[in-house]
Structure formats: structure tokens, C-alpha cells
Amino acid sequence: MTTRMNALTRRRFLTATGMIGAGVALSACGGGSESPGAEPAEGDGGASGYDGPNVELAFWNGFTGGDGPFMQELVDTFNSEHPNIAVTMTVSEWADYYQKVPTAVQSGNGPDVGIMHIDSLSTNAARNVIVPLDDVASALELEAGDFAEAVWTAGEFDGQRFGIPLDVHPLGYYYNKTVLESAGLDPENPPMDRTSYEAALEALASAGIQGHWMSPHPFTGGLTLQSLIWQFGGDLFNADGTEVTWAEDPGVQALTWMVDAVNNGWSAKDVGQDADAIALQNGQTAFNWNGIWHINTLKEVPDLQWGVAPLPNIGGTDAAWAGSHNFVIMRQRTPNEDKLAASRVFINWVSQQSIAWAEGGQVPARNSVRESAEFEALPEQAALAQQVDYLHFPPAVPGIGDVFADFNQALNEAVLLTKEPAAALSEAADRATKKLEENRERYDG
Amino acid sequence: MASPTTSAPARGAAARGPGARSSPTRIRRHAPWTPYAFMAPFLVIFATFVLAPAVLGIWMSLHDWDFLLPSRPFVGLDNYTALFDSTSAVFEAFWHGMRATAIFTVASVPFLVAIPLGLAVLLNRRFPGRTFFRAVFFMPYVLGVAVVGLLFRFILDPNIGIVNGLLGTSTPWITAQPWAWISLVAMTVWWTLGFNTIIYLAGLQDIPGELYDAAKVDGASAWQVFRHVTLPGLRTVHLFVVTITILASANMFGQALLVTNGGPGDSTRTALIVMLTEGLESFRMGSAAAMSYLLAVFLGIVSIVQVLAMRERRPRWRS
Structure with a gap:
């Protein structure tokens, strides 16, 4: 009696430990064989709003400094204007963020929307962390002429657009x-x-x-x-x-x-x-x-x-050196059409509020906002915006x-x-x- | 399997037999599987977070591994040979990192062992406020590396730091060598000496008081008591402290990252910083895994040598 219990328990114990170990190894390997690329870029890119069921969007970024509260305010306003979309913003240090996001995306726990610097877009596009956003760009009627040229071209990789410029800094x-x-x-x-x-x-x-x-x-x-x-x-x-x-x-x-x-x-x-x-x-x-x-x-x-x-x-x-914050949409293991639609609405909306973001200490990426009277009323930002035609970014190389x-x-x-x-x-x-x-x-x- | 199946029923029968209670058979205190049950929680965690990643790490080190790229070509030992090939992209970074780690370990371990030992001997005496001082020396240890790192970065800043401000000097504490190493070693000693002190204190309290009494009767001086009673009594504790201190110093990471950011140049960029950059910033995880296995081999060799050197020797005067 005791013996059988003993043997069984030991065997069961070993099996259990072994399986846990194997499970960890497998789950660590798993998921990599998914095909690269890309949710289909379709629809109107969020221009006509979102009328589907209630969705929650996770929005990650690295605005740990004085800019964080300004973005949170934008998110709060967006949530109150869009009762069927609830955006939750999570902030971490940029260095952690760039390590965390690919891992989270790979394990299927990634955010829906994120912010990336312009010099990180090509790397993350090549590594299938983010998906193309050409439809959002066309819905927002964004064209090269709306932006400083350097900002606009740096958001493209392999002929596709991966980032919607929010600002230049x-x-x-x-x-x-x-x-x-x-x-x-x-x-x-x-x-x-x-x-x-x-x-x-x-x-x-x-x-x-x-x-x-x-x-x-x-x-x-x-x-x-x-x-x-x-x-x-x-x-x-x-x-x-x-x-x-x-x-x-x-x-x-x-x-x-x-x-x-x-x-x-x-x-x-x-x-x-x-x-x-x-x-x-x-x-x-x-x-x-x-x-x-x-x-x-x-x-x-x-x-x-x-x-x-x-x-x-x-x-x-x-x-002058500059960086640029861009909106990105993360690849999902199981794409949810509602969330994708809502994400595009969110990006579209914030992109149009970029004057509020400028108060956080940034230069709006859009020429129209940068040339507006509201922006001229921010003397410090406007002074730095004079450099917009000769700003430089690193080439879009992964x-x-x-x-x-x-x-x-x-x-x-x-x-x-x-x-x-x-x-x-x-x-x-x-x-x-x-x-x-x-x-x-x-x-x- | 053979021996338990033959012997155990006999014992089981004896235990359940009519005369079991009165006969002087050995009392069974626990079931045979009890030790394993007690170890199971640890083993599960160990297997999940140490064993499985370690095995996966070997696998990764044989590939050009990026967990997000669809192709992770098998490259055999290329990741390892690149570390020994002076024309490869990783060679210089890796060996400079190993050199920085070695310098820090050699410079910090003697202080991290000797100062806590001395402190423990002092704090083991009876004097008013002893508990207070024990707490004071342990206190920095509870601070996180981020707190300590940021604190020292500003305290030691060559131009606006309080140290140069008070001393009226312009010593480049964190921007030139050897000052950067001196600063990193000193702040690490201040920060972590409490831990080793506590271990030594516990060890001191295990040394029987009779030995000290006997030494006193023999007329031993304070130094002789320390040399011939205290030190031998702490031998096993000492081995433990030296081992974990070497390993902890070889894993130095946060201090250099936060205080000197690997500089000046790359002189304080330790092996761990190099691995983190390679694996989690450049996402060359196969190469980073190979680096960490090479470091692990080095640390294994160091630990073995050290255990051999410090194991109990037969006292010479007896032979």
C-alpha cells in the first residue's frame, strides 16, 4: 500500500515537474511560427467614428515626464466623448517600454495602441511588433505636404506607413x-x-x-x-x-x-x-x-x-537633432476587428487635438497646427518650431x-x-x- | 525500484501487525514521500524559473535567435566562436565587459568580506545601543539600486555634487578612472555590507563560549583569540559569504548603469550590461545567451577554485 503510493507519487511528481518544465519551454518557443505581417489595412481608418459594441483599448507609452499628464488629459477627454470606447493608458520608462512591448506582443498580451519614436519604427516593423497604418494616414488625409518632409519619410518602411506622427521634439x-x-x-x-x-x-x-x-x-x-x-x-x-x-x-x-x-x-x-x-x-x-x-x-x-x-x-x-513621437498599432495574435476600428478612431481623434499636446512641450507634427494662431501663442514651442525645415532623423533602417x-x-x-x-x-x-x-x-x- | 518493493511490505506488515504497538520497532515519523512533498514547491519554481530557462538558453545560444523574427537559423557554435574572434562585432564589447566585471569583483570582494567581518566582531560585543547600530549598518541594504544609484550620481557629480562641494576639490569621481571604480566600489560596500555583517553576526553567535574562556585561561591576546578561535569558528560561514559575494559582485549591473552609465568610455560597462544591450536592446539573444554561458563557466571555475582553496585542511601541528 505504502509502496504503491510512494512509487505513484514519485512518478506523478516527476511527470508533473517535467511537464511544467516542458510547458515553459514550449510556450517560450511557441507563437514564433506565425506568419509575419500584417492585419489587412482596410476600412476608413477611423474617420467615420466607431459604433460597434463597447471595447476597451490598452494604450502604452513612455511619457513619464511632464508630458504624461497632458496625454492623460487627452485620453480622459476622448473617453468622455466616446462612451463605447474606454482607453486605459499605461506609462513606463521608454527603455523598459521598448523591451516590454515586443515581449508582450509576442505573448499575446500587448497593448492595442502605443507610441514609438520615429527611429524605432523600422526596427519594430521589421520585427512584426507593429502593423501598417496606410489606411489611417489616408483617412486622416495625411499627405507628405502636411508634414515636415523628414518626419513623413521616416515613418515609412518597406513602402508602407507604420507611424502616424504626433509631434516633433x-x-x-x-x-x-x-x-x-x-x-x-x-x-x-x-x-x-x-x-x-x-x-x-x-x-x-x-x-x-x-x-x-x-x-x-x-x-x-x-x-x-x-x-x-x-x-x-x-x-x-x-x-x-x-x-x-x-x-x-x-x-x-x-x-x-x-x-x-x-x-x-x-x-x-x-x-x-x-x-x-x-x-x-x-x-x-x-x-x-x-x-x-x-x-x-x-x-x-x-x-x-x-x-x-x-x-x-x-x-x-x-x-538640429529631433525626435518624433508616432502612434502605432500593435500586432495582435487574434485580431479583434472592433478593437482595430476603435484604435483608428482614437489615433484619428488625438492627432486632431495636437494643439493640446503642444502645451505639453512638443511641436505638433502637422503643418496646419504648427502654423495656427493657438500654437503661435506658445512662444517657447513656437521658437523651436522654426527649426522644422532642417530637422534630422536617423534613416529608417531596422x-x-x-x-x-x-x-x-x-x-x-x-x-x-x-x-x-x-x-x-x-x-x-x-x-x-x-x-x-x-x-x-x-x-x- | 527493487529494494523498496521487497522490503517495504515487510515493514508495512510489521507496522500493521497485532504486536506492532508493543514491539520495539522503529517509529515511522513521516511517509517516504514526505521530503519530496516539502521540496515540491521549491522544485516547481526552480524548474520553471531556473532549469527550463537554462536549458532553453543553451538552445538559444546555438541559434541566431530573435523571438519575434520568423527565421531563427541554427548557427551551431558560431555565437561562441564569435566571442573569441577579434574581428567580430561582439568581441571587443564582450571582453571589455568581462574585464570590467573582473576589476570590480577583485576590487570589491576584499572590502565586502573584511569590513563586515570587523563590524560583526564589534557589533557582537555588549555595549549600549548595540541593536540600534546593527540596524543602522543594515539599513542601506533595504534601499533599491535605483535609489542608491541616483543618489550617488548626484552626490558624486564632479561639478555640482556635494562631495566636491564640501571638500573644495574637483575630483572627477564618476567621469575618470580610477575614480569611477573607487566610487562604484565604495558605494557598493556602503550599500551592501549590512547583509554580510548579519551573516557573520549569526556565525559568531554559534561559536561556543567555552572556547573563548579556554583561550582566556591560556592567556591569549585579543589578536590570538580572533586568529585561533573566531576565524576557525567562522570557516563555513566565511566560505558561504565569500562565494555569494563573488557571485554578487560578478553580477554588478545597476550601479554602473545608473551612476557612470558604463563610462568613462566603456570602462565600467560590465559583462551584464553588455549582455543586456546585446539581448534585449539589439535583440541578438543567441549571442547574449552564449555570452552568459561563458560568464557562467568562468564563475563556475572561480567558485570551484575558491571552495578547494578554502576547504577544511588538517591542522599542521597535529601531524
Whole structure:
């Protein structure tokens, strides 16, 4: 009796454990064999509203900063105007978000609607995380002419549209008026070209102020260096994203200008992450090139006298880094037509409210909104929107984001004065070229 | 199977026999399967979250694995050979990561073992406020790495940090070497020493008081007591502490990511950061799995060497 129980239990126990193990392994493998692509893009893309049964939509994004409440407000308004659609917004850090979303989509627990940066669209399209949205674009009557060209083309991959642009968020030129005044400079007219910028930095230096802290970190140094490379007439990659070009002359000139600022005493040495932005708030420096999202942060600092303008032209050509938030629809394991229809209604609706979003500190992607009187009434955003015709985005190549680690390392080594700019850039370019080659094999194969 | 089926009925019959209660047979305290039942919850979790992923990881490391791409070609040992091929895209990142992990482990483990040991000996004495101080030293350990990381990033900032502000220096605590390593080791020691201290304290309380009495009778000095009574009494605890500290240091991740972001250059980009980037940002999971198996092999070798080096030796004076 005891024996049989014993044997049975043991066997049953082993079987059970084994099955659990196998189940985990299987479920981890499963689902991958689904065909790639794509729910059919049909219907009117959400222009005529949604009259189906009640649906709940999960909407994920990474608006953890001051922009989060503005998006939540839009979602709340949408929910109250659309009784049969209930959108729930979930926010996580962007870095986590980009790791979480593909996993969730793969396991069938992904959100219905999401936001992605323009440089992540091609990677996620190639990896079947998101589905084409050509029908939404045509329903919204979106055409190339409605948008800045760079924003519009960067949302396309393989001949299909994967993102509906919500905004562009360019790099801007922030200045502390009190500090400028203390060095005898005009606080209302910050220098806008290389000669006057360097003269101002020299004047600040003689007043004991390091005027522009060069960050050796991706934020904001990486964005600054990218802008400068374009200003000096170069680019990070060739047009189709197959070659790394940041180690060519314009790249070296751009990085050398940043390093010289450190050597000339125009910048502090060893600037930590975020220290450049904090120094501007504290009145320790005069200039900071930072993202448009910084507007709302500075507005909250009491008694700070500051202004913002388009980037000064250091390299000879007007250019600035920018990102862009795009609406995307996630691939579902079992597509639900009602949810897809409601998702399109939601995207359509928010896209038309982009002036409310602009108050959150962004430049609307649509030309019509950007040229409206309401937008002109937001002086800071409108100042940065002047750059819209010369903003740059990375090429729409899957996996292009992988090589920015190398780019940022070159910046870090050079600005911290441990490597010569040319050497740092070309070593980084060698590593990045190998990654781009590997990516081509992966995503084409 | 043979022996239980033949022997167990005999025991069962004896137990149920008429004279069972009075006869001096061995009392059965538990059913034969009881130990397994007690272990089952752990084994289920172990199999689900350790064993199955580990096996799947080996499988992944033999493929060009991206869980979202339809084709995951079998590549044999290519992911492993790439790690030893200096022309591959991963070679430099991986070995720099391994070097960073090795530097941190070698630099941090001695402090993470010696300081808690000393603290434990002090906190084991009787003095007013002892419980308070035990809590104080343990307290940082309950903070999350995000809290500690962000805190130290601003405390140690070379230009706007409070440390340089108070000292009146401009030491590049987190932007130049060797300062970045010194900062990371120091903050890790401050943050986690409470854990090892508690383990040592528990170990100290297991050393019989008679040994100390005997040492006192023999006229041993404080150092001799520590060297010949305390240290030998802590041998097994010591082995445990050193092992888990090496493993914990080799898994250093959050501090470097948050405080130095792998910099300056890539000097503090540890092996785990490299694997995370490779596997979860570039989605080259086969390659990342191969890296983690190679790291696991290294750590296995280190652990074996260390257990061999620290196992109980026959005292020399007896032979």
C-alpha cells in the first residue's frame, strides 16, 4: 500500500515537474511560427467614428515626464466623448517600454495602441511588433505636404506607413538671461552664429563663467554632437543607412569644436549626467542645448530668467537633432476587428487635438497646427518650431539604434579628453559598421 | 525500484501487525514521500524559473535567435566562436565587459568580506545601543539600486555634487578612472555590507563560549583569540559569504548603469550590461545567451577554485 503510493507519487511528481518544465519551454518557443505581417489595412481608418459594441483599448507609452499628464488629459477627454470606447493608458520608462512591448506582443498580451519614436519604427516593423497604418494616414488625409518632409519619410518602411506622427521634439538652445547680463551680454539677443557664440563664451569665461557645459553623455551631448555634425555638412550614415559616415571630416570638426570648448575653458570638465541642465538652472552656466521637453522643467523653476531659441549655427548649415513621437498599432495574435476600428478612431481623434499636446512641450507634427494662431501663442514651442525645415532623423533602417552606443562612446571618450576626436570617432565607426552588416543579414534573411 | 518493493511490505506488515504497538520497532515519523512533498514547491519554481530557462538558453545560444523574427537559423557554435574572434562585432564589447566585471569583483570582494567581518566582531560585543547600530549598518541594504544609484550620481557629480562641494576639490569621481571604480566600489560596500555583517553576526553567535574562556585561561591576546578561535569558528560561514559575494559582485549591473552609465568610455560597462544591450536592446539573444554561458563557466571555475582553496585542511601541528 505504502509502496504503491510512494512509487505513484514519485512518478506523478516527476511527470508533473517535467511537464511544467516542458510547458515553459514550449510556450517560450511557441507563437514564433506565425506568419509575419500584417492585419489587412482596410476600412476608413477611423474617420467615420466607431459604433460597434463597447471595447476597451490598452494604450502604452513612455511619457513619464511632464508630458504624461497632458496625454492623460487627452485620453480622459476622448473617453468622455466616446462612451463605447474606454482607453486605459499605461506609462513606463521608454527603455523598459521598448523591451516590454515586443515581449508582450509576442505573448499575446500587448497593448492595442502605443507610441514609438520615429527611429524605432523600422526596427519594430521589421520585427512584426507593429502593423501598417496606410489606411489611417489616408483617412486622416495625411499627405507628405502636411508634414515636415523628414518626419513623413521616416515613418515609412518597406513602402508602407507604420507611424502616424504626433509631434516633433527638436533640440533647442536654452539660455540663462541673468548669467548673460552678469557677463555684459544682451540677455534678449543670444548669439546665433559661430563668431558671436565663441565671442560670448570668451566674454563669459573672462567673467569666470564656463558658458556652455559640454556633456559627455547621450543626453545632451549626443544630441548636441549629432546636430553639429549636420551643421558642419556631414551625416551619421549614408542615405540608405548602410555605411557609417560620422568619422568623416564634418564629424571630426564637430567633435573637435566640443572638445576645444572644454580645453578653452568655455566648458567645465567632467560634466556628469544632467549636470549641464542643472547648472543652467543654478546660474552656473549660460547656455544649454537641450530637448524641447525641457521647457516645462524650466517653467517650474521659480525666479529663473531664461529664454529658448533655435540652435545657433556653429557649423555653417542650419541643422538640429529631433525626435518624433508616432502612434502605432500593435500586432495582435487574434485580431479583434472592433478593437482595430476603435484604435483608428482614437489615433484619428488625438492627432486632431495636437494643439493640446503642444502645451505639453512638443511641436505638433502637422503643418496646419504648427502654423495656427493657438500654437503661435506658445512662444517657447513656437521658437523651436522654426527649426522644422532642417530637422534630422536617423534613416529608417531596422536596428539602426544599435550603433548609437558606439557613437555615444566616442563622444564620451573625446569630451572627457581620453581620446583624440578623430581616433574615437573612427574606432566607433569600425564597431558600428560591423553591427550594421550583421543587421542587414538578420533583417533581410 | 527493487529494494523498496521487497522490503517495504515487510515493514508495512510489521507496522500493521497485532504486536506492532508493543514491539520495539522503529517509529515511522513521516511517509517516504514526505521530503519530496516539502521540496515540491521549491522544485516547481526552480524548474520553471531556473532549469527550463537554462536549458532553453543553451538552445538559444546555438541559434541566431530573435523571438519575434520568423527565421531563427541554427548557427551551431558560431555565437561562441564569435566571442573569441577579434574581428567580430561582439568581441571587443564582450571582453571589455568581462574585464570590467573582473576589476570590480577583485576590487570589491576584499572590502565586502573584511569590513563586515570587523563590524560583526564589534557589533557582537555588549555595549549600549548595540541593536540600534546593527540596524543602522543594515539599513542601506533595504534601499533599491535605483535609489542608491541616483543618489550617488548626484552626490558624486564632479561639478555640482556635494562631495566636491564640501571638500573644495574637483575630483572627477564618476567621469575618470580610477575614480569611477573607487566610487562604484565604495558605494557598493556602503550599500551592501549590512547583509554580510548579519551573516557573520549569526556565525559568531554559534561559536561556543567555552572556547573563548579556554583561550582566556591560556592567556591569549585579543589578536590570538580572533586568529585561533573566531576565524576557525567562522570557516563555513566565511566560505558561504565569500562565494555569494563573488557571485554578487560578478553580477554588478545597476550601479554602473545608473551612476557612470558604463563610462568613462566603456570602462565600467560590465559583462551584464553588455549582455543586456546585446539581448534585449539589439535583440541578438543567441549571442547574449552564449555570452552568459561563458560568464557562467568562468564563475563556475572561480567558485570551484575558491571552495578547494578554502576547504577544511588538517591542522599542521597535529601531524
